[in-house]
Amino acid sequence: MSEGSAAPPGKRFEELVSLIARLRAPGGCPWDREQTHESLKAMAIEEAYEVVGAIDDGDHQELASELGDLLLQVVFHAQIAGESGRFGIADVLERVTSKMIDRHPHVFGDQTAENPDQVLRNWEALKEAERARKGAPSDASLLDSVPLRLPAVMEAFQMTTKAARVGFDWPSPEAVLDKLDQEVLELKAEVAKDTGNHQAVAGEMGDILFAAVNVARLLGVDPESALKAANRKFRNRFRYVEDRLREQGRKPKDADLAEMDGLWDRAKAQERRA
Numbered sequence: 726m727s728e729g730s731a732a733p734p735g736k737r738f739e740e741l742v743s744l745i746a747r748l749r750a751p752g753g754c755p756w757d758r759e760q761t762h763e764s765l766k767a768m769a770i771e772e773a774y775e776v777v778g779a780i781d782d783g784d785h786q787e788l789a790s791e792l793g794d795l796l797l798q799v800v801f802h803a804q805i806a807g808e809s810g811r812f813g814i815a816d817v818l819e820r821v822t823s824k825m826i827d828r829h830p831h832v833f834g835d836q837t838a839e840n841p842d843q844v845l846r847n848w849e850a851l852k853e854a855e856r857a858r859k860g861a862p863s864d865a866s867l868l869d870s871v872p873l874r875l876p877a878v879m880e881a882f883q884m885t886t887k888a889a890r891v892g893f894d895w896p897s898p899e900a901v902l903d904k905l906d907q908e909v910l911e912l913k914a915e916v917a918k919d920t921g922n923h924q925a926v927a928g929e930m931g932d933i934l935f936a937a938v939n940v941a942r943l944l945g946v947d948p949e950s951a952l953k954a955a956n957r958k959f960r961n962r963f964r965y966v967e968d969r970l971r972e973q974g975r976k977p978k979d980a981d982l983a984e985m986d987g988l989w990d991r992a993k994a995q996e997r998r999a
Contacts, residue, residue, distance in 0.1 A: 898943040905936040965992035
């Protein structure tokens with residue numbers, strides 16, 4: 726742990742809030758002073774992905790650092806809002822605390838929840854009641870709370886997770902694996918037509934990806950993390966291919982597929998031995 730980590734978290738948090746206020750104040754940092762909610766949007770997404778990366782890497786010290794960067798985004802946005810009197814960091818804290826208490830009546834109230842599935846079902850019911858209190862239309866969908874701007878894999882995972890909490894789900898991983906097999910056959914059939922109907926092929930490809938997300942979900946696997954891991958695996962193996970060719974003064978464009986496949990297999994074998 727870093728030096729001074731035993732300090733009360735409240736004191737450290739106050740120091741961070743004061744620091745951001747100082748950076749935004751007259752005479753502070755020109756870059757920080759010109760930032761807006763809009764200019765920081767991409768940074769918030771980037772920091773969230775950095776947190777996920779540290780978790781995937783199992784690097785606890787890096788995770789602590791990345792969580793700090795993500796917290797910085799929260800405080801920064803609250804400071805910007807507070808300068809125009811819209812809300813401040815105290816409002817952010819009050820709302821999230823109240824929300825968590827309201828959504829855990831099995832802890833802070835008189836309800837019971839015997840297992841995580843029951844907690845999640847109760848959670849959805851409570852959120853539905855919240856939406857009704859806020860004046861949500863009577864025909865509002867359970868899926869309206871899933872942001873449309875999420876990356877496609879995350880959107881599919883979140884939508885089907887929510888639908889599953891109200892009982893709309895495949896009965897087993899085997900059932901959705903059968904669905905995946907069916908979608909693959911439909912894609913093969915569409916490709917075999919050779920009509921050049923790119924839209925139809927893309928539609929079948931989307932169905933395969935959607936089914937694959939649900940295979941992961943029913944097996945308890947986060948599909949975003951699983952795909953990230955596969956991406957890293959591909960990146961590392963292709964780097965191996967490049968490195969071996971570079972040792973010969975060549976690049977991938979100078980080699981044929983059979984040679985690169987052979988190097989790829991060597992990279993896989995090396996992973997198994999590691």
